Amino acid sequence: MRTVVELLAPVGSKEALLAALESGADAVYLGGKMFGARHYAPNFTDEELAEAVRQAHLRGISVYVTVNTLVDNGEMPLLIDYLHYLYQIGVDAIIVQDIGVACIARAVVPHLPIHASTQMTVHNLAGVQFLAEHGFTRAVLARELSLDDIAYICRHAPIEIETFIHGALCICYSGQCLMSSLIGGRSGNRGRCAQPCRLPYTLVDKEGRNVLEGRDAGEYLLSPKDLKTIEHIPRLIEAGVVSFKIEGRMKRPEYVAVVVDTYRRAIDAYLANKTNFTVSTQDHKDLAQIFNRDFTTAYLLGKEGRFMMSDRRPNNRGVRIGRVIDYLPREKTAVIRLDEPLALGDMVEFWVKVGGRVCTNVTSLKLQGQDVPEAPAGRAVAIPVPSPVRPGDRVFKTFDAKLMERARAFFNAGAPLRRIAVDAEVDVGEGRPLTITFTDVDGFRGAAATNFVAERAIKRPLTEETVKKQLERLGTTVFALRNLTCRIEGEAMVPLSEINEARRKAVEALEQARLSRYRRPDLSPRSITLEELCPPDKAARTKVKTELVVNVDTMEKLKAALIAGADWVLYGGETYTHRAITADEYRQAVELTRHYGRKIILNTPRLVKEWQMPGLRKELELFSELCPDAISVGNLGSLHIARTICSLPLHADFSFNIYNSAAVCFLVAQGVASLTLSPELNFGQIENIAGWGSAALECIVHGYLPLMVSEYCVVGSFIGGLHTGNCNQACRRGEYWLRDRMNEKFAVATDQFCRMHILNAKELSMLPHVMKFIQLGIDRIRIEAKTGDPAYVQRVTQLYRQLLDYGEAHPLLIKGDFSVVEHADITRGHYFRGVL
Template sequence: MEAGADAVFFGVNFAAGQGRADGAGFHARAKVGFDAEALPEIMRGLHERGVQAFVTFNVLVFDRELRQAERQLITLAESGVDAIIVQDHGVARLAREICPDLPVHGSTQMSITSAEGAEHARRFGASRVVLGRELSLRDIERIAGATDLELETFVHGALCVSYSGQCFSSEAWGGRSANRGQCAQACRLPYDLLVDGLERDLGDARYLLSPGDLYALHQVPELVRIGVNCLKIEGRYKDAEFVALTTAAYRRAVDEAWAGRPLSVTPAEEQDLEQVYSRGLGPHFMAGTNHQTVVRGRAPRHRGVRVGTVRGVTERGVLVDLSQSVKPGDGLVFDPANWRTPEGREEGGFLYGLWDAGRPLDDDSLARVRPGQTLELRFGRGAVDGRRVRVGDPVWRTHDPTLAARVRPLVEADDPVQTRPVDAHFSGHVGEAPALTLTDEHGLSATATLQEPLAPARNRALDEAQLREQLGRLGGTPFHLRALTTDLQGAGFLPVSALNALRREAVAALTARRGHAPERPTTPALDAALREMPATTPDEDQAPRLHVLVRTPEQLDAALEERPDSITLDYLELYGLKPSVERVKAAGIAVRVASPRILKPTEQNLQKFLLSLGAGILVRSGGLLEGLQAEAGAAELTGDFSLNAANVLTARALLELGLSRLTPTYDLNAQQITELAGLVGPLRLEPVAYGHLPVFHTEHCVFCRFLSEGTDYTNCGHPCESHRIALRDERGRSHPVMADVGCRNTVFEGRPQVAAPHLDSWLGAGLRDFRLEFVHETPQQLRDVMAAHRAYLSGEVSAVGLQARLDAVSDQGLTEGSLFVPHDFGTLDALPLIGT
């Protein structure tokens, strides 16, 4: 607040048994958040200061949690929060039905990258959307010109390498979903790059998926010109100094841009922003695509400011060629690039002295330390092992003790630093009680009236100048006087003490009124929504169907030989789709084409192209699904996992938009899929029974960054068309990487995820449509996987036998992955979420 934020966003935790099934709040900051009991006081304090509160409700909600979610939404609405930020489409709609007066903001985890995506969020109740961080200024401008929804963009802080809402690495490798606020940050781990099966030496780059931090201060004038409604700073797990410095910088930049003045940030202020927390700052995608800059790959953590380069090691310290001045107390780290130190340890510590030619620098000499000098840096005993410091290593200042003093006025302010304007009107008629009315910037007013009437003046009468002087003394309050009007009749007199008392009473009354929670009627809506569900019964006579997704022409050849119930084509190049679609049709097999998971404003013609193929479409983006609403019946549509259907409300709403079937999100385990089938109808779901979990889906192109010197598809030479690459993790597992038509990369889990242990229960629940997805499998592996599933479905082998046959096919073994059901998960007896 003191740094100038117009709004803050945060999560709220509820008591045990009132929140999620795992005991956390419904927000993507699983380790933090305010307690619900403190929310009324928090809201009162924020609103008294004129600051809005946006509460994050930005996780996928499971069927078993819908009742608790409804209760929390009611509490939030009644507490006076100014908006909720929501990822789950069904929950967004439920919130609007519960309280139409509570604004809903579509989270960046809705993966909104186009005007169609924004309109899709509006369909579910959003009045504002937080755009994907991968959009350029031109993309944002195109979206702003095509929708009247409010737009919010991130401008500073940590970047996820994966599109928000489309990352399943934590789910795949830790059983803890990023879509549930439990990100394990697998993107910040080191990987080896395998190119056509051979390890590629990348020099000092090992952190191949760890992006730098977003810094768009210089883009603020353009964002203001475009008409973006809100700029957002990512403060996940940062301290008060980070929040204060970044907020103050962007507050000033917005005010200057709004007033038409140039940005006035100084190099020293920019260095403070880098010092307080930085993995390397840059505008990244907002300034346009340059795959050489988003991921440097040398280190995954805070670096601060580079202050020099190691020149040598002495008996007691380290010789450094300085590029910035340093001083005792600075926290420094010597960056060896961890590829040279497998254990990942870095040397560093707090600097206690500087030496020149073996002599310590005194205070006068320390004050004259400048870039370009070569000095010996010494640390506390045992802090730095010189044997692990090498010539050429960069030296970073990760901590500057003087920074705290510069931020202290904001983080330790006794009186409000940021104040809001008020207009004052003083009414003083001789013989009547004088009154003061204060009106804030939103038109909210409060009036204070003295008990005694205004007496005639004996000497100096009240005038506007005196009133302005006394009534403008608003120090220590949340306000400053903007305008004063008066209604004076007669020559009246009022002591200064009475004027001060009148002012204090009016300020207190206005402050209290601003802090009152708005009255919002709320109505429980879940029961009504659930009663509208059609009754569903399994069709036990329906034969199971296998749907195969292929990604190469060779896999297609094998699939055509095996004749599944349908074939889905998921190709890098669009040009190969038309003849392949015709081949599948000629074989008498149903054919679908897979759409990209992300569609930007310049890629909307893909919709027309996909429709022109005369095939079914596997719909992977909300924006595409929205665009297809005007093409009802033009193609059979199947919704994919990336639509993130995690509960009956979302699944049913998506199915109502013309989908014949829907693949549940990978956040659901096998039992939750069974339960969802009972709620929406088993024939409306198409779970993946065999496939590689798409752990990262990213705008950052690994092919371009590490196999070329180009910046984007126009000059990279398209190595994705001639090479196969994989990322090998620290456990030795290799995870294939594939590019899509938009040059976005998907990193797939190297081990296939199989549903074999759960197929008996799925069939028993009435599920009949199962998809088998292939990534880098050979044609023979595809045949073997299909044959194994057919043997199971025909009763030739058991589920255990199916698992064994699949294990024999896989090069790296199998995983249950996201389908794993914890032993204590229990059952949803009689679906109590429907009951009261």
């Protein structure tokens, strides 16, 4: 069992970097100006990245750079240059989401370790094993896993496992969210998430009624609390987690300092004394004070339902410090009974019963009529307030001046706080230079000598005290003198300026010695292109007519699709009816499809946690027996297992986020025969991918696209009593939508695994543009038909069938008027606009 763990800190700015280095991080993760999933953080220029790596490596701290966005073909030359640069400056690893980027990195910088971002949605052991086979050295697990799942994966994983321990949570599985993208064009997969989960929503029924009215529920129904696991550090360590990751590259440096320092001390305390681990009340308060939306352990200990959600407030709520007991309108002063201390310079917020929030800086603090700099808990104090508040209103401290001052000391000191101890040896004698040798605690050495040859002293010969005084002047270096061994022969004299210069050179040599362990073999100077790395294999693609695929989850819809002319049906996986598909139904589906002379792909679940694995294996064995035309998989773990169980053709679904030709070529090499391209691609990007590799390419052209998939269920949490541990499955007794501020309604579907799927409010329709897909050489176009009844499936399938058959001669294309078959509330997705 590993007993040393890595504390990994988020760094979004130079100040945050210093805060992390000085507060106890073992490693930091940060991003450059390109290809990082936190585009709106300050991030680092290339020069700043190099200096960040140098500063961290001097301290023995690792640096991981985020290259964790989807990258299109046009960006590949920039990516390749960037990977070269990261390799050359010595970053310890890159964090990657895009499997195509990982493929490129392995080819152009083979000695640069690759970590799988949580955006890769790795949520089972099979996924970790797949990554290990393909050169990854670490996997960042999805935040939806339980402690038991984490421990199981760690026990069997062939590579390192990293988990999040603190900070903001995504309500959707990371890497699977299209909500920001399809609503506002800002893609979370491209680092520009607009955080629609932090906006207000109303849960409504078919008639548009608020079903939570009177149920004591807030309006931020998709906004989770922040993760906090400090009490569970022992269990995470014993589970075998290698790296503990703090979320927060968008947070201020004070946040980084406080959270890292608190977890550093907790980890060290447990490792030092495993039988007496406690976390102080003050540490809990500090974590809350620096930032919180209230706290949760997410899924570590089970599903918390509504208790996981910050439904009343989507942003920092501070720490409750008391209640208003009186308000003096003439003086505009509130009297507060304190539960916690309050001081000048703090900021407080009143949660008023009418009118929302009232905020103020504490510029004056009176205790029993006297001005005081601070007041303890249990006392009544008066502070000025700009707007009226009422007795009984709760008061929260959102800024603690003393805590912020302590936090800033980590990065505003002007000199390192955590220094590396060095021992010095000095040798000098008349007729030879003075030499200085520094040896640090890790055994690295640096030496230098004076240019001046020591002379016989006339007045003041060198003493050990004089030498020590000069050697202690290590200033802004990361070193601190611990021991000095000084050999002075005779009454030698060396100018102090010479000693100082030799000290500077010895420090520089020691720094170079410490940095030398990070040097890697030189790269080949020859440039390389995407075409060389993944040669287009157009000869391997046999051009056939574009075919029509319909994705369904019931036998009735499957039959409707076949009657209407679907060439392929995709059947199975998650159902939006909350009902599992039986083995007999799969058998009937294959038989019925064969009867119509068409082709069928049997689908597996998009997400497969460990408890689902036996079911997946059994399902794949059944599919092997039924011999469909292909099997669809939705995650790396399912791909890994399907390759071992089945010899049938495999299809990679859109959840793989296939955004470039490198990803296509990689999946083809894994035996994938067909794949669905990312719904975030535009026509220009699709054209650049089409014809690259032998796999059949598919694009989704119609239906209500799933924007989110989540282990959290809003219906079960707020109506079903999920927090009690026994959901009453209210989702089966009605249909529900989330209505946003713009009065758009997003359908809420729950599957047989009790996961929630939020569907787009607008229906994707590419009816007028079917010919474009044919012109681009796309092999299959797909209708998402799990929503709607069989009549809807038959009508839409028939429209696309006719357009494919008649082509430009179709009456609708001749007239150019699709209003008779399209309603007003449709979208063209990203096919024309693309994503940022």
